Amino acid sequence: MGAEKRVPLEGFVEYAPEDMSSRVAAFTENLRRRRTVRDYSDRPVDRAIVEQAILAAGSAPSGANHQPWHFVVLTDSGRRKALREAAEAEERAFYAGKASEEWLEALAPLGTDADKPFLETAPVLIAVFAQKRGGERVGQDKKNYYINESVGIACGFLLAALHEAGLVTLTHTPNPMRFLNEVCERPVTEKPYMLIVGGYPAEGATVPEHALVKKSLDEITTWL
Ligand code: IYR
Numbered sequence: 001m002g003a004e005k006r007v008p009l010e011g012f013v014e015y016a017p018e019d020m021s022s023r024v025a026a027f028t029e030n031l032r033r034r035r036t037v038r039d040y041s042d043r044p045v046d047r048a049i050v051e052q053a054i055l056a057a058g059s060a061p062s063g064a065n066h067q068p069w070h071f072v073v074l075t076d077s078g079r080r081k082a083l084r085e086a087a088e089a090e091e092r093a094f095y096a097g098k099a100s101e102e103w104l105e106a107l108a109p110l111g112t113d114a115d116k117p118f119l120e121t122a123p124v125l126i127a128v129f130a131q132k133r134g135g136e137r138v139g140q141d142k143k144n145y146y147i148n149e150s151v152g153i154a155c156g157f158l159l160a161a162l163h164e165a166g167l168v169t170l171t172h173t174p175n176p177m178r179f180l181n182e183v184c185e186r187p188v189t190e191k192p193y194m195l196i197v198g199g200y201p202a203e204g205a206t207v208p209e210h211a212l213v214k215k216s217l218d219e220i221t222t223w224l
Helices: 017-032 047-057 077-098 101-110 147-164 179-184
Strands: 069-073 124-131 168-172 190-199
Touching: 017 147, 047 069, 047 124, 047 147, 069 147, 077 124, 077 179, 124 147, 124 179, 147 168, 147 190, 179 190
Parallel strands: none
Antiparallel strands: 069 124, 124 190, 168 190
């Protein structure tokens, strides 16, 4: 290796073999209970919970460790209203013909439409931005690498952390979503990547049966 400075690995915890299987099984069982939810209560969530979950997201691996992400937590009702209006306008165009027949057919079993009330009602609304340039420290201006992969993993961590906290979540990707830069006051060098919605389910919340269909281990795995 090169002349980089190295430090001892800290924080690695080894578990007894018999504990490994129960730990991974418990983790899996917990993650498999996660559902994408679109019906939200307006019951508030503590800021500290959201901050902790974003801290988890920020620990994700990233290209050259440049951490090419920024999380905007939208709490201001005026901004959220503007965001909802812009997102719903895009969605109306999408559902009214911009989307292909094949795409609309794929979405039919989810029952989604252009109405996105959760953008105003859910207590947690996080706009995730992907940075084209940056570095391991804020203020740097180096090229970033594997941006989509890195931000995708961070979003996965964020969803898992919010789920672990006992909240339900939704990934929402209005298309196009350039309007998010203005609403969130982010520079044009950042690409809006995803909206992550979180909170408590509304009373009587439902999920589409379609979402319960999961491929089996055999179907998603090949061992060679
Ligand atoms: N963005 C639209 C449509 C949509 C697309 C996919 I692919 C989904 O899995 C769900 C929805 C919307 O949010 O309604």
